Amino acid sequence: MSKHFFTEEHNLFRTSLKEFLQREVVPYIPKWEEEHRIPKSIWKKMGDMGYLGLMYPEKYGGMDLDFIYSLIYLEETAKVGAAGFSASAGVQSYMAFAHIYEVGSDKLKNKYITPGIAGDKLGCLGITEPGAGSDVGAIRTTAVDNGDNYVVNGSKIFITNGFQGDFITLAVKTDTTKGVNGISLMVVDLDSKGVSRSLLSKVGYHSSATAELFFEDVLVPKENLVGELGSGFYYIMESFQLERLMASIGNVAASEYAIDITLKYMNERSTFGRTLDKYQALRHEMSDLYADVFMAKSFIYQIVKQYDNKEYIVEECTIAKLKTSELVKRVTDECLQMFGGFGYMDDYEISRAFRDARVAPIVGGTTEIMREILSKIIFNDTKYKSTYKQ
Numbered sequence: 001m002s003k004h005f006f007t008e009e010h011n012l013f014r015t016s017l018k019e020f021l022q023r024e025v026v027p028y029i030p031k032w033e034e035e036h037r038i039p040k041s042i043w044k045k046m047g048d049m050g051y052l053g054l055m056y057p058e059k060y061g062g063m064d065l066d067f068i069y070s071l072i073y074l075e076e077t078a079k080v081g082a083a084g085f086s087a088s089a090g091v092q093s094y095m096a097f098a099h100i101y102e103v104g105s106d107k108l109k110n111k112y113i114t115p116g117i118a119g120d121k122l123g124c125l126g127i128t129e130p131g132a133g134s135d136v137g138a139i140r141t142t143a144v145d146n147g148d149n150y151v152v153n154g155s156k157i158f159i160t161n162g163f164q165g166d167f168i169t170l171a172v173k174t175d176t177t178k179g180v181n182g183i184s185l186m187v188v189d190l191d192s193k194g195v196s197r198s199l200l201s202k203v204g205y206h207s208s209a210t211a212e213l214f215f216e217d218v219l220v221p222k223e224n225l226v227g228e229l230g231s232g233f234y235y236i237m238e239s240f241q242l243e244r245l246m247a248s249i250g251n252v253a254a255s256e257y258a259i260d261i262t263l264k265y266m267n268e269r270s271t272f273g274r275t276l277d278k279y280q281a282l283r284h285e286m287s288d289l290y291a292d293v294f295m296a297k298s299f300i301y302q303i304v305k306q307y308d309n310k311e312y313i314v315e316e317c318t319i320a321k322l323k324t325s326e327l328v329k330r331v332t333d334e335c336l337q338m339f340g341g342f343g344y345m346d347d348y349e350i351s352r353a354f355r356d357a358r359v360a361p362i363v364g365g366t367t368e369i370m371r372e373i374l375s376k377i378i379f380n381d382t383k384y385k386s387t388y389k390q
């Protein structure tokens with residue numbers, strides 16, 4: 001599959017990225033996991049290498065490369081052995097910038113995307129609130145026009161990069177009487193007066209500093225509105241496709257990583273005078289996992305091509321997110337079993353992979369919401385149209 005998929009340039013890029021990650025990231029993962037944060041200096045190093053702006057135009061400091069480079073980037077960052085790191089990296093380049101890039105003004109792009117790509121500013125995307133996750137339309141954070149600025153009040157929860165971030169693309173209600181048509185997006189500098197944050201303690205994703213953010217009479221310049229007033233909900237729904245594709249790539253790569261470390265362990269660990277990889281029952285179980293991951297990967301590669309060809313692929317991204325999230329949860333669970341009691345020990349990489357994978361069916365739209373979207377396609381013949389391309 002991959003032989004014909006990647007060019008020589010893609011392969012060279014993967015090799016140098018892997019070397020970079022092995023040198024600058026992998027040795028520090030245990031420290032970052034323990035400290036529950038990633039030092040911001042790594043983003044600068046990654047920015048200097050061009051990794052944070054692979055698909056963005058050169059005029060914002062990007063590399064202007066096809067999406068296959070992003071596929072490679074998302075695969076390799078998912079294989080460093082800590083989904084907290086890959087989530088932070090993914091949010092920075094693909095979620096915090098997404099709306100600004102698609103519908104934001106040139107001024108906003110220069111102010112946030114350019115330093116973001118350089119690794120000088122860390123970004124986040126703020127949609128979820130304590131009272132509104134799956135139900136995006138129920139958000140309650142408000143932005144009131146006071147003539148010169150918007151005045152923002154409310155809170156956001158579970159925000160990746162939120163504790164250390166410099167800016168956030170924030171979903172707010174600019175009109176509380178219009179339902180989803182009253183939702184807008186604006187960029188908020190997180191050092192603004194009235195912003196406070198608290199770090200959240202989680203089951204996994206430890207290196208990613210997930211935060212709850214509070215906004216109290218925060219003044220946001222009107223020029224920080226992203227796209228059109230009242231169109232935020234539709235922008236959010238649209239960019240969920242990229243987020244779900246990105247998550248699916250990470251889920252498959254994390255499954256491959258779990259299988260790799262498990263096969264290695266099975267070759268080393270002996271019981272009853274034989275290494276684990278000699279037991280037929282275990283070989284078959286691993287073969288089954290391998291086959292499921294192989295199939296999922298083939299599908300993901302197909303839809304990556306479609307995404308790269310600018311197709312609007314709601315059904316495909318939904319299926320990918322649904323199936324790969326459940327897959328990585330099962331793969332890491334069954335791989336952990338191969339390690340016996342050692343698999344349950346924090347020091348073992350498989351235990352981190354297992355903890356990290358548990359969030360896959362929750363973030364970026366839950367498994368149940370993916371089934372709900374598919375149900376609408378199957379039962380109601382719902383068709384989804386791109387907002388950006390209208």
Ligand SMILES: Cc1cc2nc3c(=O)[nH]c(=O)nc-3n(C[C@H](O)[C@H](O)[C@H](O)COP(=O)(O)OP(=O)(O)OC[C@H]3O[C@@H](n4cnc5c(N)ncnc54)[C@H](O)[C@@H]3O)c2cc1C
Pocket residue numbers: 091124125126127128131132133134135157158159160161202205210359362363364365366367368369372
């Ligand atoms: C580690 C982590 C990082 C995150 N990063 C970010 C981030 O950077 N930015 C951001 O904005 N958000 C982020 N999130 C939030 C995440 O996207 C939400 O948690 C997710 O969308 C689910 O929302 P919720 O937690 O409010 O659950 P709820 O919406 O309250 O759902 C609770 C349960 O009910 C089910 N359910 C809800 N509605 C339906 C329905 N109609 N039919 C059937 N079942 C339903 C859900 O599937 C779920 O099982 C993050 C979350 C985590 C845990």
